[in-house]
Amino acid sequence: MxxxxxxxxxxxxxxxxxxxxxxxxxxxxxxxxxxxxxxxxxxxxxxxxxxxxxxxxxxxxxxxxxxxxxxxxxxxxxxxxxxxxxxxxxxxxxxxxxxxxxxxxxxxxxxxxxxxxxxxxxxxxxxxxxxxxxxxxxxxxxxxxxxxxxxxxxxxxxxxxxxxxxxxxxxxxxxxxxxxxxxxxxxxxxxxxxxxxxxxxxxxxxxxxxxxxxxxxxxxxxxxxxxxxxxxxxxxxxxxxxxxxxxxxxxxxxxxxxxxxxxxxxxxxxxxxxxxCVMPTRAGRHGLAYTRHGRVNLRNARHAEDTSTLDETSTCPAARDYSRAYLHHLVRSDEILGMMLLTWNNLAYYQDLMAGLRGAIAAGRLADFCDETRAGWARAEGART
Missing domain, CATH: 3.20.20.105 (Queuine tRNA-ribosyltransferase-like)
Known part of the structure; x- marks a missing residue:
């Protein structure tokens, strides 16, 4: 290093x-x-x-x-x-x-x-x-x-x-x-x-x-x-x-x-x-969000009255400022704004991930960074099930 x-x-x-x-x-x-x-x-x-x-x-x-x-x-x-x-x-x-x-x-x-x-x-x-x-x-x-x-x-x-x-x-x-x-x-x-x-x-x-x-x-x-x-x-x-x-x-x-x-x-x-990869943009147009909490399917009914955001710590307004209930409504209504917001969120997450990888490599802690990232996904998935 x-x-x-x-x-x-x-x-x-x-x-x-x-x-x-x-x-x-x-x-x-x-x-x-x-x-x-x-x-x-x-x-x-x-x-x-x-x-x-x-x-x-x-x-x-x-x-x-x-x-x-x-x-x-x-x-x-x-x-x-x-x-x-x-x-x-x-x-x-x-x-x-x-x-x-x-x-x-x-x-x-x-x-x-x-x-x-x-x-x-x-x-x-x-x-x-x-x-x-x-x-x-x-x-x-x-x-x-x-x-x-x-x-x-x-x-x-x-x-x-x-x-x-x-x-x-x-x-x-x-x-x-x-x-x-x-x-x-x-x-x-x-x-x-x-x-x-x-x-x-x-x-x-x-x-x-x-x-x-x-x-x-x-x-x-x-x-x-x-x-x-x-x-x-x-x-x-x-x-x-x-x-x-x-x-x-x-x-x-x-x-x-x-x-x-x-x-x-x-x-x-x-x-x-x-x-x-087309994955983050294509997923955004179909109601799927990538976050540090893992993947979130905004089509699911569980989000209909969820006032939390996708990620309150994100610097991306799409992730930080809009409730999951609103995003769920946009997706279920086939509103163009839902596609725009989720694509914005997904590309922000991918770029944040790459920045995190660059920083982790420079610090000599790539394995720890990847383990911590996967653990965050697993914790969120466990909370949903």
Whole structure:
């Protein structure tokens, strides 16, 4: 464990520095022209140029340093070329900090009803209007460039688990070939970064092979993809443990699409620096709140006359100032304000959790912090039953 230095300001280049460690966990900072990303970091998902039910100013005020946009959705609507004519994604959505865009590969696989995948890329039918599109590794990088994103992701093939080992291996090797093409298309862009994506399903040897090959491309960062797709948490954690020793210590590690607060804590303890997930925003739109007291389902009738708030100690007004009875009423009435308040609460909790993890790592007490957090959830759950 080492002391945490002052957080550096923006730079003209992309840099990552580890400030302190606690076991495999580390806290640090990614610095780039549009700002500094404190790690471990949770990136709110702004799929279609908006973090649903939130103003950009709210997201920033909660402590988010970076948000995520999605290449698939934005290429379909409003369109990458139109976005470029409008000044890029940052200006379009009024977000002046860093933006990471994922490549669109996962959405092509999961949302498109008709698709054809080959060595050149994937041809697919839009889930919006049925129009046909082609996404190659080069086109994915071109679109992300037109959007103006700061961190771009390679195009990859994501296989849903469980899957046959041969299918997993084939997808992993195709993703590696696409990574090479993305690297060539990206070239050298000062101040921006291209991340590779480690694939290999639930087969540790394939994960290690993928990681080693990607490291050979000397990218600015490395993601672990193809998890949080239905496999047990233990499988996800085992894949992180298999991959982590083979990723450079001096570059950020990003676990894609994860996850619950417990997933975040366990993954941070295994050396992950960056996360994204729709869970806090989606849960907020469906009446579920994440708090230091655990999850609270505001649809439950028990909250109908409960005048207590979600968390009287929170700095977030949604958690501190509105009664559970009122939130229950909004949710049961399908009022938009209920979705807004619970999303606000959830993102605040996730950012507070990440700040707590960063502080715990710097102080050398990550295990205690995680134990205390889980104990708080357990006490609240015991009180409810």
């Amino acid at each position: 080492t002391p945490t230095p002052e957080i550096p300001g923006p730079t003209d280049d992309f840099r990552f520095r580890v400030h302190a460690t606690d076991g495999a966990a580390r806290t640090g900072a990614i610095t780039m022209p549009r700002g500094t990303i404190r790690t471990p970091a949770f990136m709110p998902v702004g799929t279609a140029a908006t973090v649903k039910a939130m103003y950009p100013e709210q997201v920033r005020a909660l402590g988010a340093d970076v948000v995520l946009g999605n290449t698939y959705h934005l290429m379909l609507r409003p369109g990458a070329e139109r976005m470029a004519r409008l000044g890029g994604l940052h200006r379009f959505m009024r977000w002046d900090g860093p933006i990471l865009t994922d490549s669109g590969g996962f959405q092509v696989m999961s949302l498109s009803s008709l698709r054809k995948l080959d060595e050149q890329g994937v041809t697919f039918q839009s889930h919006i209007d049925g129009t046909r599109h082609h996404m190659s590794p080069e086109r994915s990088i071109e679109i992300q460039g037109l959007l103006g994103s700061d961190i771009q992701m390679q195009l990859d093939e994501c296989v849903r688990l469980p899957a046959e080992p041969k299918a997993i291996e084939s997808a992993m090797h195709l993703s590696l070939r696409w990574a090479e093409r993305c690297r060539a298309a990206f070239g050298e862009q000062p101040g921006k970064a291209l991340f590779g994506i480690v694939q290999g399903g639930d087969v540790p040897a394939l994960r290690v092979e993928s990681a080693k090959a990607l490291v050979g491309l000397d990218l600015k960062g490395y993601a672990i993809g193809g998890l949080a797709v239905g496999e047990p948490q233990a499988v996800m954690l085992a894949m992180i443990e298999a991959v982590e020793p083979h990723l450079p210590a001096g570059k950020p590690r990003y676990l894609m699409g994860v996850g619950t607060p417990d997933d975040l804590m366990r993954s941070v303890a295994r050396g992950i620096d960056m996360f994204d």
